[in-house]
Amino acid sequence: MSPDKTNDSALRARALRVIPNGMYGHQSARRFPASYPQYFERAEGCRLWDVDGRQFIDYLCGYGPILLGYQHPKIDEAAARQQKKGDVMTGPGSVMVELAEEFVRLVGHADWALFCKNGTDATSTAISVAREYRGSRKVLIAEKAYHGSAVWCTPLPGGVLKEDRAHFIYFKYNDIESLERASEEAGGDLAGILVSPYKHDVYVDQEPVNPDFAQRCRAICDEKDAILMLDDVRAGFRLARESSWARLGIQPDLSAWGKTIANGHPISALLGNERCRATMPKVYVTGSYWFAAAAMAASLATLHEISSSGYLEHIVRMGDMLRQGLATQAAAYGIGLRLTGPVQMPQMLFDNDPEYKKSFVWGEYLIGHGVYFHPWHNMFISAAHSENDIKHTLQVTDRAFEVLAKSPLAA
Amino acid sequence: MSPDKTNDSALRARALRVIPNGMYGHQSARRFPASYPQYFERAEGCRLWDVDGRQFIDYLCGYGPILLGYQHPKIDEAAARQQKKGDVMTGPGSVMVELAEEFVRLVGHADWALFCKNGTDATSTAISVAREYRGSRKVLIAEKAYHGSAVWCTPLPGGVLKEDRAHFIYFKYNDIESLERASEEAGGDLAGILVSPYKHDVYVDQEPVNPDFAQRCRAICDEKDAILMLDDVRAGFRLARESSWARLGIQPDLSAWGKTIANGHPISALLGNERCRATMPKVYVTGSYWFAAAAMAASLATLHEISSSGYLEHIVRMGDMLRQGLATQAAAYGIGLRLTGPVQMPQMLFDNDPEYKKSFVWGEYLIGHGVYFHPWHNMFISAAHSENDIKHTLQVTDRAFEVLAKSPLAA
Numbered sequence: 001m002s003p004d005k006t007n008d009s010a011l012r013a014r015a016l017r018v019i020p021n022g023m024y025g026h027q028s029a030r031r032f033p034a035s036y037p038q039y040f041e042r043a044e045g046c047r048l049w050d051v052d053g054r055q056f057i058d059y060l061c062g063y064g065p066i067l068l069g070y071q072h073p074k075i076d077e078a079a080a081r082q083q084k085k086g087d088v089m090t091g092p093g094s095v096m097v098e099l100a101e102e103f104v105r106l107v108g109h110a111d112w113a114l115f116c117k118n119g120t121d122a123t124s125t126a127i128s129v130a131r132e133y134r135g136s137r138k139v140l141i142a143e144k145a146y147h148g149s150a151v152w153c154t155p156l157p158g159g160v161l162k163e164d165r166a167h168f169i170y171f172k173y174n175d176i177e178s179l180e181r182a183s184e185e186a187g188g189d190l191a192g193i194l195v196s197p198y199k200h201d202v203y204v205d206q207e208p209v210n211p212d213f214a215q216r217c218r219a220i221c222d223e224k225d226a227i228l229m230l231d232d233v234r235a236g237f238r239l240a241r242e243s244s245w246a247r248l249g250i251q252p253d254l255s256a257w258g259k260t261i262a263n264g265h266p267i268s269a270l271l272g273n274e275r276c277r278a279t280m281p282k283v284y285v286t287g288s289y290w291f292a293a294a295a296m297a298a299s300l301a302t303l304h305e306i307s308s309s310g311y312l313e314h315i316v317r318m319g320d321m322l323r324q325g326l327a328t329q330a331a332a333y334g335i336g337l338r339l340t341g342p343v344q345m346p347q348m349l350f351d352n353d354p355e356y357k358k359s360f361v362w363g364e365y366l367i368g369h370g371v372y373f374h375p376w377h378n379m380f381i382s383a384a385h386s387e388n389d390i391k392h393t394l395q396v397t398d399r400a401f402e403v404l405a406k407s408p409l410a411a
Numbered sequence: 412m413s414p415d416k417t418n419d420s421a422l423r424a425r426a427l428r429v430i431p432n433g434m435y436g437h438q439s440a441r442r443f444p445a446s447y448p449q450y451f452e453r454a455e456g457c458r459l460w461d462v463d464g465r466q467f468i469d470y471l472c473g474y475g476p477i478l479l480g481y482q483h484p485k486i487d488e489a490a491a492r493q494q495k496k497g498d499v500m501t502g503p504g505s506v507m508v509e510l511a512e513e514f515v516r517l518v519g520h521a522d523w524a525l526f527c528k529n530g531t532d533a534t535s536t537a538i539s540v541a542r543e544y545r546g547s548r549k550v551l552i553a554e555k556a557y558h559g560s561a562v563w564c565t566p567l568p569g570g571v572l573k574e575d576r577a578h579f580i581y582f583k584y585n586d587i588e589s590l591e592r593a594s595e596e597a598g599g600d601l602a603g604i605l606v607s608p609y610k611h612d613v614y615v616d617q618e619p620v621n622p623d624f625a626q627r628c629r630a631i632c633d634e635k636d637a638i639l640m641l642d643d644v645r646a647g648f649r650l651a652r653e654s655s656w657a658r659l660g661i662q663p664d665l666s667a668w669g670k671t672i673a674n675g676h677p678i679s680a681l682l683g684n685e686r687c688r689a690t691m692p693k694v695y696v697t698g699s700y701w702f703a704a705a706a707m708a709a710s711l712a713t714l715h716e717i718s719s720s721g722y723l724e725h726i727v728r729m730g731d732m733l734r735q736g737l738a739t740q741a742a743a744y745g746i747g748l749r750l751t752g753p754v755q756m757p758q759m760l761f762d763n764d765p766e767y768k769k770s771f772v773w774g775e776y777l778i779g780h781g782v783y784f785h786p787w788h789n790m791f792i793s794a795a796h797s798e799n800d801i802k803h804t805l806q807v808t809d810r811a812f813e814v815l816a817k818s819p820l821a822a
Contacts, residue, residue: 007505011505011508014508014512015507015508015511017512017515017523018508018511018512018514018515018522018523018524019507019508019511019523019524019525020523020525020683020688020691020692021691021692023503024525024691024692024696024697025695025696025697025698025701025702026697027501027502027503027697027701027702029502037502038502038503039502039503039504039505039507039508040497040500040501040502040503040504041496041497041504041505042496042497043496043497043498043500048497048500048501050502051505058501060501061501062499062500062501062699063501063699064699065499065699065700066499070497070500071495076494079494080491080494083487083490083491084482084487085452085453085454086451086452086453086454086459086481087675087676088473088476088477088675088676088677089451089454089459089473089481090438090451090459090469090471090472090473090474090783091438091440091448091449091450091451092434092438092449092450092451093450093451093452094418094422094450094452094462096426096430096450097422097425097426097429097430097450100426100429100430101425101428101429103429104428104429111429112428112429112430112431113429113430114430114431114435117528117529117677117698117700118528118529118532118698118699118700119698119699120698121529124561124562125570127570128562128569128570128571129570131570131572132569132570137572149695149696149697149698150535150561151535151539154694154695154696155695156693156694156695158539158543158690158693158694158695159536159538159539159540159542159543159693159694160539161542161548161577161578163574163575163577163578164574164575166572166574167572167574233699258699259699264498264499264703265498265499266499266528266677266699266700266703266706268699272431277431279569280431280432280435281431281432281435282567282569282570283565283567283569283570284436284560284565284566284567284569285435285436285560285565286435286436286437286438286560287436287528287529287530287531287560288473288474288475288476288529288530288644288669288670288677288679289476289528289529289677290436290438291436291438292675292677295677372501
């Protein structure tokens with residue numbers, strides 16, 4: 001089937017008329033090779049089917065939310081059951097209290113929870129709480145880190161005024177010296193530091209956090225009575241059954257969550273400690289669907305699975321198997337490859353591939369053989385990825401490396 | 412049952428420990444009399460059941476989203492069907508294209524659609540598009556109008572810096588002179604005007620839009636090559652099967668939608684015309700759940716109902732019946748009452764009641780007798796409110812007026 005005769009290309013042509021640029025945001029396939037699908041028909045477990053009936057083992061997991069597999073029966077049933085009682089109502093359901101209690105039980109630093117819809121809602125609210133806490137203005141964030149798509153953080157300049165970022169000071173992730181310079185620049189006006197649990201910027205190699213750097217973030221906030229905000233939207237619950245720096249013995253004052261917390265159902269959360277409790281209500285935030293009960297029921301069921309299942313050990317084991325396999329294959333074919341990030345959130349970039357040409361050749365082979373990899377964004381493993389799925393994936397990637405090794409690009 | 416022995420009060424006590432201030436945002440019942448429920452168990456048609464089994468005819472409709480009644484079978488089945496195929500996936504479903512096409516078919520000014528989650532996502536994106544359009548900065552908005560809860564528009568000062576609002580200029584709704592003053596102040600730096608279809612501010616009487624004022628908004632944008640943005644999040648599809656100023660022959664460049672567009676399922680939308688088409692993709696906005704297919708399927712089913720049913724004529728007729736009944740009763744008891752806003756989005760305020768004491772006495776009687784009214788926020792009628800529901804409501808309100816007339820507050 002030639003790409004211009006597919007259901008996908010027909011939908012793309014229709015979309016060009018009624019959707020800006022045909023598609024927007026992080027799920028736009030516009031910059032991928034044409035054989036990548038834009039539209040999907042169905043999802044189950046770790047598998048996706050596109051609108052032309054092609055099946056893929058999916059390594060994006062909806063760009064993160066799907067932690068336990070698509071169509072997880074317990075979670076989707078919990079949501080459906082609540083939906084049949086009431087979802088959006090004139091007030092929340094009792095599940096909201098249960099969910100807040102469960103987050104407080106599970107996440108060490110959390111004494112309270114606020115629920116919203118977008119990850120950006122949680123990070124934006126965190127910034128406001130940090131600023132309201134002592135009336136300070138300066139917030140330190142890492143250069144090029146993704147914290148959402150509001151004017152204060154969106155990666156493209158369109159629609160952003162310089163005033164929107166007047167009181168942000170930028171440091172380099174893991175660079176203690178640059179962090180300290182930023183803190184000095186903030187002086188007595190430091191409201192807080194917003195930081196990701198590790199460096200998971202798009203397009204580049206991922207970096208684990210340097211524990212000394214993380215400690216310094218905490219120490220600066222303590223010294224200056226400022227608020228440490230951990231952006232766990234992307235990595236939350238894929239690194240730990242806790243906020244992601246708990247392993248280092250470091251607890252933030254606020255943490256932002258989304259994606260995994262309801263296995264795809266629409267909800268995000270801001271968690272906070274006692275220090276921030278009195279400040280939070282001074283910041284007015286709300287949304288038409290923030291009190292909707294079905295996504296909360298899904299989240300509660302997801303937290304129960306997180307607490308009671310071996311999902312975490314499993315995704316680490318599957319991620320490790322995938323990484324070792326890819327590394328071995330690449331070495332065998334003499335292809336320079338960088339595999340970075342936690343194994344359960346793998347980033348894979350080819351050496352000397354600034355325009356992703358190798359990535360595209362390799363990725364198209366995968367797409368043509370039922371495996372969906374991303375050319376420049378970190379990927380995600382779910383609890384539904386089985387050993388057989390990884391083995392099958394590695395059979396396909398082996399042939400993809402072979403194809404790439406024979407192409408002029410390998411020269 | 413005394414209020415301190417109820418399931419509701421037990422939940423409130425638990426919530427105080429794990430939710431900031433016990434509840435936040437527009438669904439907090441904290442400022443209502445104690446007999447108002449905070450938590451709901453179930454919703455169906457125009458009825459709510461609280462966690463203590465009390466049943467209410469609901470005049471809030473989830474604060475707007477429920478246009479066609481809770482648990483609408485066609486809409487909820489469309490969502491459930493899509494959910495069982497795929498909701499959040501690694502790309503959108505084909506329903507996204509169908510939904511954008513349907514919005515473009517239904518809403519006169521719309522040549523394209525972008526889907527998001529919160530009403531605030533849609534209004535915030537509109538502001539960014541207007542600013543990016545010609546690189547201008549100033550946006551005119553009405554004093555005290557509600558356009559969402561981001562730092563540029565949230566009604567409380569907490570967490571807001573003066574820079575966040577540096578380039579907003581405020582006018583008085585319906586006051587052409589103040590609009591022109593604001594436009595003069597913007598000079599050649601006018602990016603656009605963001606305006607609600609009528610004045611629906613909380614706490615005060617609602618005002619229909621003066622058509623000359625609306626025309627002037629459009630004319631100023633035309634004269635200055637600026638963007639007219641209509642905030643139809645609250646009123647959209649309750650005034651018309653079109654954007655809300657179409658009746659006046661006025662089309663905005665951008666319109667923001669939410670609430671009613673999926674009868675409670677979580678989705679909002681920004682619609683735009685050709686003029687803004689090339690600008691929109693320059694503004695990067697996205698969200699983890701923005702491409703989720705289930706809410707889009709719900710929205711598509713809702714638009715079909717909007718196109719094909721007599722819901723609009725029905726909610727006007729029911730609203731009219733309610734308003735006439737309330738006005739007649741209040742007059743009979745000699746109680747000064749102001750009934751404002753479109754009848755299908757009624758606002759009811761007592762004369763000389765700055766602390767809502769009359770409203771509370773009256774509202775508590777209603778709560779005690781199975782009717783949920785809001786003390787200071789506009790209410791909403793749905794297609795599920797029947798003549799019998801309105802008649803029953805008016806029986807209760809008649810007795811409530813009688814109680815109020817006999818109370819010392821009536822003096």
